Amino acid sequence: MSNVFEYAPAPESRAIVDIKPSYGLFIDGEFVDGGGTAFKTVNPATEEVLAEVAEASDADVDAAVRAARRAYTRVWSRMSGAERAKYLYRIARIIQERGRELAVLESIDNGKPIKESRDVDVPIVAAHFFYYAGWADKLKYSGYGDTPLGVAGQVIPWNFPLLMLAWKIAPALACGNTVVLKPAETTPLTALLFAEICQQADLPPGVVNIVTGAGDTGRAIVSHPDVDKVAFTGSTEVGKAIARAVAGTDKKVTLELGGKAANIVFDDAPLDQAVEGIVNGIFFNQGHVCCAGSRLLVQESVADEVMTRLKRRMATLRVGDPLDKNTDVGAINSAEQLAKIRELSEIGEAEGAERWSAPCELPSNGYWFAPTVFTGVSQAHRIAREEIFGPVLSVLTFRTPSEAVEKANNTPFGLSAGVWTDKGSRILSMANRLRAGVVWANTFNKFDPTSPFGGYKESGYGREGGRHGLEAYLKTDENGGTA
Numbered sequence: 001m002s003n004v005f006e007y008a009p010a011p012e013s014r015a016i017v018d019i020k021p022s023y024g025l026f027i028d029g030e031f032v033d034g035g036g037t038a039f040k041t042v043n044p045a046t047e048e049v050l051a052e053v054a055e056a057s058d059a060d061v062d063a064a065v066r067a068a069r070r071a072y073t074r075v076w077s078r079m080s081g082a083e084r085a086k087y088l089y090r091i092a093r094i095i096q097e098r099g100r101e102l103a104v105l106e107s108i109d110n111g112k113p114i115k116e117s118r119d120v121d122v123p124i125v126a127a128h129f130f131y132y133a134g135w136a137d138k139l140k141y142s143g144y145g146d147t148p149l150g151v152a153g154q155v156i157p158w159n160f161p162l163l164m165l166a167w168k169i170a171p172a173l174a175c176g177n178t179v180v181l182k183p184a185e186t187t188p189l190t191a192l193l194f195a196e197i198c199q200q201a202d203l204p205p206g207v208v209n210i211v212t213g214a215g216d217t218g219r220a221i222v223s224h225p226d227v228d229k230v231a232f233t234g235s236t237e238v239g240k241a242i243a244r245a246v247a248g249t250d251k252k253v254t255l256e257l258g259g260k261a262a263n264i265v266f267d268d269a270p271l272d273q274a275v276e277g278i279v280n281g282i283f284f285n286q287g288h289v290c291c292a293g294s295r296l297l298v299q300e301s302v303a304d305e306v307m308t309r310l311k312r313r314m315a316t317l318r319v320g321d322p323l324d325k326n327t328d329v330g331a332i333n334s335a336e337q338l339a340k341i342r343e344l345s346e347i348g349e350a351e352g353a354e355r356w357s358a359p360c361e362l363p364s365n366g367y368w369f370a371p372t373v374f375t376g377v378s379q380a381h382r383i384a385r386e387e388i389f390g391p392v393l394s395v396l397t398f399r400t401p402s403e404a405v406e407k408a409n410n411t412p413f414g415l416s417a418g419v420w421t422d423k424g425s426r427i428l429s430m431a432n433r434l435r436a437g438v439v440w441a442n443t444f445n446k447f448d449p450t451s452p453f454g455g456y457k458e459s460g461y462g463r464e465g466g467r468h469g470l471e472a473y474l475k476t477d478e479n480g481g482t483a
């Protein structure tokens, strides 16, 4: 079916952002050149080079950690929680004031649709800073004590560059720690704009340090002997390498890794709403979501009906210019990620699953992948077991709730799951049996700073968000807090 909805393009202006030709590292409150080489970041929707960004060397990482240590000892850990909160509230308000600039820059550097960066990423980023600002002077009621750890080394991925930064920096600062953070190589620009926001908020120098670079820079942060806490979000493979690197040290570690969530649709679910939830679950952010609903488990009696409605809905998804306010699905973040998605999809076909892609026209420049669904998938197929991290859905069927639970849990991951049914009692019994950190009922991909998020099994350990998210940044052993 062709796209029946004609519409006029409504591109957001990029005039609000001022992208500099080159960027240094943000260390001790200043932008500095750094001793390493530079790398380029591109707009994945056009392949246009946006800027050159400094690659932090081991010596630069060391300078950042030393700045963070000085700021921790002399200023930040001595400040009262109420004073720290003022800085966090100030940062939150500046994020709101500069929200449009942040959203446009995020969409340009990452490829995500402006309607998502504007209505999802940036508002939740601000909300995260507001939420943890509120905890800064109330830590003694947290159940985890109120003693900070020291210097936190934080490494984040490219799928939610600013949101992952907020998840890492807001609780760390609220608890009295200072940070050295590395954004992903393909999406450094909003982290560097956040560094400017720290300057604008008069945050004491060294409390936040942003060091750009690739895997080696990440490795230097994680293995630095004066880092007390490592917080990582990214692939399970790198997460395992980090767990090995810190084993035997007294560094506290949290790992937020991959996922292969089951989105389970029962025959009594309101099917149109379920279809919207399936679409949101796998095509939100091009499917570059660790908790994406990448495995649809649909009850056999409604499978044909769900697939008909799903394909009809997928044919109306608008794929294209991330800055167009009409766009539903933007660009794949990098050529490398596009190659991975293509490879796994080809494996899916070779293994015998049936592939269907939405009939959309893809732009000629940039990295694109049409929303795709595989039917006839079995548990053994690689597309059912491995994270694709793109707009590709695998569909399996089930007959009974027990079979749905067994299939949903048959994965090395355990980050999230979705349940669609009219029965409240079934929601509760499913939620109790699904081995996943988050279970959504009759909705999907909902995030809120008050709610803890994290995984079971190979999806990692530790929780981010909510009161539970404070534990990762406090010395619980000294306080005896285990709430």
Ligand code: NAP
Binding pocket: 155, 156, 157, 158, 159, 160, 182, 183, 184, 185, 186, 213, 214, 215, 216, 217, 218, 219, 220, 222, 233, 234, 235, 236, 238, 239, 241, 242, 255, 256, 257, 258, 259, 289, 290, 291, 387, 389, 415, 455, 459, 460
């Ligand atoms: P990745 O390759 O693991 O990269 C994540 C970050 O680690 C990047 O900043 C990366 O630098 C850096 N890095 C690479 N090798 C490193 C090493 N040896 N030591 C320290 N840091 C290192 O993952 P990705 O491909 O960027 O992101 C996609 C993955 O993240 C997916 O598997 C997804 O499920 C997961 N994810 C999980 C969550 C969650 O909350 N659980 C959230 C988002 C994403 P470069 O930028 O140079 O590669």
Ligand code: MG
Binding pocket: 041, 042, 043, 044, 108, 109, 110, 186, 187, 188
């Ligand atoms: Mg980029």
